[in-house]
Amino acid sequence: MTKKxxxxxxxxxxIRDYLEAVFTDNGYNVVTAENGDKxxxxxxxxxxxxxxxxxxxxxxxxxxxxxxxxxxxSLASIPIVVITGHSELTYIIPKAAxxxxxxxxxxxxxxxxRGILGD
Amino acid sequence: xxxxxxxxxxxxxxxxxxxxxxADLGYDVHAAANGEEALAVFDAVKPSIVLTDxxxxxxxxxxxxxxxxxxxxxxxxxxxxxHGDMDLAISCLQNDAxxxxxxxxxxxxxxxxxxxxDEKLSMRxxxxxxxxxxxxxxxxxxxxxxxxxxxxxxxxxxxxxxQAISGLSAxxxxxxxxxxxxPCFVAVHNASLAVVATNQLYKDRLGDxxxxxxxxAYAGQALRGAxxxxxxxxxxxxxxxxRETMLCKNGRELPVMVHTSPIAATNGKVELVLxxxxxxxxxxxxxxxxxxxxxxxxxxxxATPCYIAVRDRQGKVVANNRRFVEDxxxxxxRTCHDVFTHRPEPCQDCPAExxxxxxxxxxxxxxxxxxxxxxxxxxxxxxxIRNAAGEVVEVMEMAADITxxxxxxxxxxxxxxxxxxxxxxxxxxxxxLEGAVYRVESGLRRGDVARSQAAAEAVKAxxxxxxxxxxxxxxxxxxxELAPETVDAAAFAASLAQTVAPKAVREGVxxxxxxxxxxxxxxxxxxxxxxxxxNILENAVDACVADTAKPEHRIAFRVSRQDRxxxxxxxxxxxxxxxxxxxxxxxxxxxxxxxRGTGLGLFIAHDMVAKHGGAIDLTSQPGVxxxxxxxxxxxxxxxxxxxxAQSA
Numbered sequence: 001m002t003k004k005x006x007x008x009x010x011x012x013x014x015i016r017d018y019l020e021a022v023f024t025d026n027g028y029n030v031v032t033a034e035n036g037d038k039x040x041x042x043x044x045x046x047x048x049x050x051x052x053x054x055x056x057x058x059x060x061x062x063x064x065x066x067x068x069x070x071x072x073x074s075l076a077s078i079p080i081v082v083i084t085g086h087s088e089l090t091y092i093i094p095k096a097a098x099x100x101x102x103x104x105x106x107x108x109x110x111x112x113x114r115g116i117l118g119d
Numbered sequence: 120x121x122x123x124x125x126x127x128x129x130x131x132x133x134x135x136x137x138x139x140x141x142a143d144l145g146y147d148v149h150a151a152a153n154g155e156e157a158l159a160v161f162d163a164v165k166p167s168i169v170l171t172d173x174x175x176x177x178x179x180x181x182x183x184x185x186x187x188x189x190x191x192x193x194x195x196x197x198x199x200x201x202h203g204d205m206d207l208a209i210s211c212l213q214n215d216a217x218x219x220x221x222x223x224x225x226x227x228x229x230x231x232x233x234x235x236x237d238e239k240l241s242m243r244x245x246x247x248x249x250x251x252x253x254x255x256x257x258x259x260x261x262x263x264x265x266x267x268x269x270x271x272x273x274x275x276x277x278x279x280x281x282q283a284i285s286g287l288s289a290x291x292x293x294x295x296x297x298x299x300x301x302p303c304f305v306a307v308h309n310a311s312l313a314v315v316a317t318n319q320l321y322k323d324r325l326g327d328x329x330x331x332x333x334x335x336a337y338a339g340q341a342l343r344g345a346x347x348x349x350x351x352x353x354x355x356x357x358x359x360x361x362r363e364t365m366l367c368k369n370g371r372e373l374p375v376m377v378h379t380s381p382i383a384a385t386n387g388k389v390e391l392v393l394x395x396x397x398x399x400x401x402x403x404x405x406x407x408x409x410x411x412x413x414x415x416x417x418x419x420x421x422a423t424p425c426y427i428a429v430r431d432r433q434g435k436v437v438a439n440n441r442r443f444v445e446d447x448x449x450x451x452x453r454t455c456h457d458v459f460t461h462r463p464e465p466c467q468d469c470p471a472e473x474x475x476x477x478x479x480x481x482x483x484x485x486x487x488x489x490x491x492x493x494x495x496x497x498x499x500x501x502x503x504i505r506n507a508a509g510e511v512v513e514v515m516e517m518a519a520d521i522t523x524x525x526x527x528x529x530x531x532x533x534x535x536x537x538x539x540x541x542x543x544x545x546x547x548x549x550x551x552l553e554g555a556v557y558r559v560e561s562g563l564r565r566g567d568v569a570r571s572q573a574a575a576e577a578v579k580a581x582x583x584x585x586x587x588x589x590x591x592x593x594x595x596x597x598x599x600e601l602a603p604e605t606v607d608a609a610a611f612a613a614s615l616a617q618t619v620a621p622k623a624v625r626e627g628v629x630x631x632x633x634x635x636x637x638x639x640x641x642x643x644x645x646x647x648x649x650x651x652x653x654n655i656l657e658n659a660v661d662a663c664v665a666d667t668a669k670p671e672h673r674i675a676f677r678v679s680r681q682d683r684x685x686x687x688x689x690x691x692x693x694x695x696x697x698x699x700x701x702x703x704x705x706x707x708x709x710x711x712x713x714x715r716g717t718g719l720g721l722f723i724a725h726d727m728v729a730k731h732g733g734a735i736d737l738t739s740q741p742g743v744x745x746x747x748x749x750x751x752x753x754x755x756x757x758x759x760x761x762x763x764a765q766s767a
């Protein structure tokens with residue numbers, strides 16, 4: 001069985017490193033992007049099985065990335081896990097598959113991702 | 120009066136004797152020897168009767184007759200002929216001679232002829248006089264009619280005008296109630312200084328003065344005689360304006376302001392004068408009321424514990440109250456953003472601009488800078504000032520100084536606000552810390568030493584960040600007294616550089632520390648002062664990171680002793696600050712770092728330096744860099760410690 005790929009979009013390198021370690025340890029391929037533009041650039045060729053998306057990033061923020069993905073029919077079906085420190089912000093990304101509030105533990109993020117991907 | 124008569128004959132005897140005869144009849148006799156001479160005398164004397172011989176040298180009688188009639192057809196000319204020549208007689212009568220007398224002259228005939236002439240002359244005179252009288256009479260009558268019509272029209276005009284004024288004031292309703300209360304006496308006067316017409320109010324208050332002398336309505340007329348504004352208007356042809364005293368019909372004296380206006384005929388002569396007198400006692404009362412009201416508003420304007428400025432559409436201050444002037448200097452003529460923020464360009468989200476746009480009040484909380492450089496937290500509320508047409512012409516800005524409220528909040532409610540504003544940062548840090556710990560563990564589990572080591576470094580950095588934040592919050596939550604200890608200044612400065620160095624290295628910023636070795640000792644609250652100075656140094660690193668315009672950055676950290684102070688000079692070549700950022704840099708919750716800053720750091724640093732009796736001097740230029748010069752006395756002022764913190 002081929003490994004599933006997760007795209008992690010977050011401007012904080014500590015969090016990118018964290019998620020990369022967690023997903024890698026649990027048998028996923030991980031690609032990271034530090035902002036919205038880089039993420040969309042990667043998504044020209046890349047078709048990940050799941051995207052984790054930070055809400056607050058400089059320039060192109062989470063909602064912007066989410067909208068850009070929804071607009072592209074070849075990307076619209078990819079589930080998005082929104083990671084945010086503002087738990088009250090869930091409404092701004094309506095099509096998200098799940099919300100994960102900071103701070104979170106490794107087990108928690110793995111459980112959520114596995115639930116969505118049916119692993 | 121004797122009739123003058125010209126006798127013309129070439130014979131001297133006839134002139135003499137006939138002349139005597141005519142003089143006896145009562146004529147004023149002039150004589151001439153021929154026609155030419157006769158014309159000269161005629162021109163000089165203008166006689167009504169001429170007696171002339173026909174046969175004369177130079178110019179004969181017939182020719183003279185024609186010339187005389189040409190000069191004045193009313194001249195009665197009697198022709199005297201030596202012989203009864205019928206043709207000549209007819210020719211003379213055709214030329215309008217009065218009579219024809221033959222020589223030798225029969226005195227009775229001549230007498231009768233002259234009598235007829237006399238009758239004719241006197242009839243003609245009477246007729247002329249009568250005609251002239253008639254013309255004069257018609258002129259007089261018609262001018263009287265015109266005068267009466269004009270006076271009638273003027274009276275109607277005055278009355279109509281008064282009706283219009285009272286109608287207008289009635290239409291305006293209660294808002295113009297005072298207009299109804301303002302008596303205005305209107306009268307029209309003619310050139311004989313007589314009242315021709317008045318309005319009803321005039322009649323009611325001053326009596327029916329139509330037909331009276333113009334000056335009778337004025338008090339003290341006995342002293343002034345006919346003199347007064349009406350007469351002056353007729354004399355000068357110009358409208359007059361004066362304070363007078365008028366007499367009511369009940370004898371009471373009434374102070375009035377009199378305006379007169381000449382009404383000229385088409386020939387420019389003043390025929391009538393319109394007089395309008397306003398009861399000044401009423402105006403005086405209203406003026407006093409208005410003055411008192413205005414004074415109350417001005418007192419309120421000045422006494423309000425707010426900065427009040429009124430600005431126009433161009434942003435220029437047109438009025439300011441006393442408190443405004445005290446703290447910001449005279450603002451009139453300057454732009455409000457210049458006065459409030461010392462910046463040349465208008466503020467973003469200016470509430471006054473919004474009020475100009477929609478006429479509604481708007482509010483904004485901001486930080487402004489007084490003329491002596493103090494920062495003030497203010498809550499600005501705006502209100503539209505409209506003109507009669509309802510357009511917003513000016514906006515009043517009331518800025519309530521809430522600095523002290525902010526200071527009060529600092530230990531209580533704003534702690535919650537602050538925790539809210541920094542909670543996102545805290546959550547991010549905790550997540551990162553969680554992640555770093557996870558990576559340390561997973562690295563250890565898998566025997567991946569490199570991963571564990573990298574993660575351990577991240578743990579250290581993150582713990583440092585968490586620690587600084589927690590210290591800030593604790594410091595803020597509890598205003599602590601200084602706990603001074605004696606430290607070696609150079610060692611203290613070196614520890615600052617060491618604390619910041621890892622962050623600088625990580626961010627690729629060169630940190631050049633130049634610490635003099637002979638700094639000696641200083642007595643400071645080392646932990647807190649260190650936190651304050653580290654904060655400034657870390658800000659310098661952040662300012663370098665934020666500046667993407669330059670490829671590499673450098674921070675110069677120089678520490679020296681100047682007299683009794685240790686000077687920490689921190690200069691970066693990062694993004695720099697504009698004036699507003701510079702002025703607000705030390706205020707609570709102001710952060711130029713967006714979500715990455717809490718707005719706490721520099722506020723606390725400033726507070727701590729002030730508690731040590733020191734000062735921070737900040738210079739900065741956008742795009743060039745920022746320089747903080749922090750002076751700390753080597754011994755803190757013990758007594759003033761608390762008050763220094765307050766005044767900061």
